Amino acid sequence: MVIQPSNTPLLEWAGDSLAIGLFEDAVELTGELATLNEKFGGILKELIAEEEFTGKANSTISTRLAAGSQVRKVILVGLGKPDALKLDNIRRAVAAVARVAKKQKSKTLGFSFPLWNNDPAATAQAMAEGVQLALYQDNRFKSEPEDKGLQIESVDFLGFDGQEAALNRANQIVSGVILARQLVAAPANAVTPITLAETAQAIAKDHGLQLEILEREDCEKLGMGAFLGVAQASDLPPKFIHLTYKPTGTPKKKLAIIGKGLTFDSGGLNIKGAGSGIETMKIDMGGAAATLGAAKAIAQLQPEEVEVHFISAATENMISGHAMHPGDILKASNGKTIEVNNTDAEGRLTLADALVFADKLGLDAIVDLATLTGANVIALGDDIAGLFTPDDAVASQLEKAAEIAGEKIWRMPMEEKYFEGLKSGIADMKNTGPRPGGAITAALFLKQFVKDTAWAHLDIAGPVWTDKENGYNGAGATGYGVRTLVNWVLSSQ
Ligand code: BES
Ligand code: MN
Ligand code: ZN
Numbered sequence: 001m002v003i004q005p006s007n008t009p010l011l012e013w014a015g016d017s018l019a020i021g022l023f024e025d026a027v028e029l030t031g032e033l034a035t036l037n038e039k040f041g042g043i044l045k046e047l048i049a050e051e052e053f054t055g056k057a058n059s060t061i062s063t064r065l066a067a068g069s070q071v072r073k074v075i076l077v078g079l080g081k082p083d084a085l086k087l088d089n090i091r092r093a094v095a096a097v098a099r100v101a102k103k104q105k106s107k108t109l110g111f112s113f114p115l116w117n118n119d120p121a122a123t124a125q126a127m128a129e130g131v132q133l134a135l136y137q138d139n140r141f142k143s144e145p146e147d148k149g150l151q152i153e154s155v156d157f158l159g160f161d162g163q164e165a166a167l168n169r170a171n172q173i174v175s176g177v178i179l180a181r182q183l184v185a186a187p188a189n190a191v192t193p194i195t196l197a198e199t200a201q202a203i204a205k206d207h208g209l210q211l212e213i214l215e216r217e218d219c220e221k222l223g224m225g226a227f228l229g230v231a232q233a234s235d236l237p238p239k240f241i242h243l244t245y246k247p248t249g250t251p252k253k254k255l256a257i258i259g260k261g262l263t264f265d266s267g268g269l270n271i272k273g274a275g276s277g278i279e280t281m282k283i284d285m286g287g288a289a290a291t292l293g294a295a296k297a298i299a300q301l302q303p304e305e306v307e308v309h310f311i312s313a314a315t316e317n318m319i320s321g322h323a324m325h326p327g328d329i330l331k332a333s334n335g336k337t338i339e340v341n342n343t344d345a346e347g348r349l350t351l352a353d354a355l356v357f358a359d360k361l362g363l364d365a366i367v368d369l370a371t372l373t374g375a376n377v378i379a380l381g382d383d384i385a386g387l388f389t390p391d392d393a394v395a396s397q398l399e400k401a402a403e404i405a406g407e408k409i410w411r412m413p414m415e416e417k418y419f420e421g422l423k424s425g426i427a428d429m430k431n432t433g434p435r436p437g438g439a440i441t442a443a444l445f446l447k448q449f450v451k452d453t454a455w456a457h458l459d460i461a462g463p464v465w466t467d468k469e470n471g472y473n474g475a476g477a478t479g480y481g482v483r484t485l486v487n488w489v490l491s492s493q
Contacts, residue, residue, distance in 0.1 A: 088406025268343025375438030
């Protein structure tokens with residue numbers, strides 16, 4: 001599928017489906033649209049009246065034009081109220097159109113959309129993201145592709161002449177989101193610590209990043225007892241992945257992105273029971289997927305003044321005769337001891353050593369993303385990630401980055417008093433506190449492993465996956481986090 005800016009005037013565009021974005025309560029056609037309506041024999045006006053189209057966000061109506069017309073179908077899409085227009089409304093509206101056009105078996109699709117914030121570059125980028133993210137279909141595990149037959153071949157953004165750079169940016173970012181979706185959607189017998197490391201290697205090779213993989217012995221030397229405790233029951237070797245993007249110029253900022261990389265979470269000996277969603281626990285590397293997706297995007301975008309470290313302590317949480325016993329005491333690489341009162345709170349153990357590693361790199365900020373707790377899903381639901389940080393500046397950077405991305409985050413309290421729930425009689429701390437406030441105690445646990453660097457944690461257990469189609473996300477893996485991370489890195493220069 002080719003997406004291109006076009007300087008063809010709206011009245012002259014010819015193709016299968018022509019999509020027109022209209023604001024709520026402003027669906028009377030004026031100017032060029034009035035002329036287009038006349039040209040189409042008044043069909044646009046009739047369509048709006050007949051279907052009682054009001055321009056409600058993401059609502060679509062469509063009709064066929066006469067055989068032999070320059071346009072086969074016209075699609076009207078609502079954008080909501082003009083003063084409430086967000087970049088993400090553009091993505092969602094474009095996605096709604098793309099799905100309709102696909103059903104219409106259109107090969108060519110034209111868009112006539114208003115500008116968001118008078119910003120043609122941001123608008124074109126969001127439109128290109130929306131189309132591609134909505135039309136992406138994962139056929140890797142089907143013997144026959146589900147959507148064979150006609151595909152949209154070319155997409156024209158009318159009036160967006162000169163926005164090639166914005167479209168190129170969108171493609172680079174989308175390639176990172178798709179990678180993250182593919183990694184999350186693939187089952188645990190396809191995405192393993194080994195293949196995650198191979199994926200990191202492919203990114204390094206294709207896009208010129210530095211790569212360091214720490215094997216089990218390397219991790220032992222660094223004293224990563226928390227990470228290795230989790231890894232010890234798996235038949236697969238753990239891989240500690242460290243990719244680095246170095247800009248051509250001298251970096252003004254040095255950042256790290258850390259992703260929880262549990263390619264499967266059985267719970268360990270505190271095994272996940274029936275109804276716990278154990279069969280969905282391939283998604284437990286969603287943080288690592290977002291990290292690698294962001295690496296792929298950043299490596300192509302090549303920001304000039306920021307260095308970024310992409311890190312994941314990848315393993316599985318399994319059971320075997322050499323599994324951690326509930327109650328075992330582990331020592332993390334900062335010397336702190338942890339009583340593992342629940343082997344299913346494994347993500348924080350792997351992150352502990354990853355955070356210590358990143359903290360020693362002398363960076364300006366660290367963000368970790370993790371499918372860390374069911375408690376966060378209970379608190380914020382499926383669509384919203386929890387943001388935990390003691391640092392107001394990083395919090396507001398991430399909130400802005402997420403807002404532009406249309407990825408929802410909500411700041412949660414780091415209530416220090418709740419650390420009492422992690423007090424251990426025998427070690428420095430337990431890995432699991434009481435059920436109430438479980439996402440908060442998880443964040444407080446992580447905080448013990450960051451000493452010198454500004455740090456934020458995103459609990460993405462909810463939004464990595466969607467059971468139903470939602471905006472530009474099809475049912476399944478969303479690639480959540482990649483676009484927020486990219487925006488955060490680009491805004492940090
Ligand atoms: N990977 C899970 C969290 C999770 C739950 C991710 C649902 C995605 C969807 C994590 O390792 C876990 O098992 N957390 C436990 C922690 C508890 C033992 C303190 C949980 O949330 O129940
Ligand atoms: Mn677990
Ligand atoms: Zn887990």
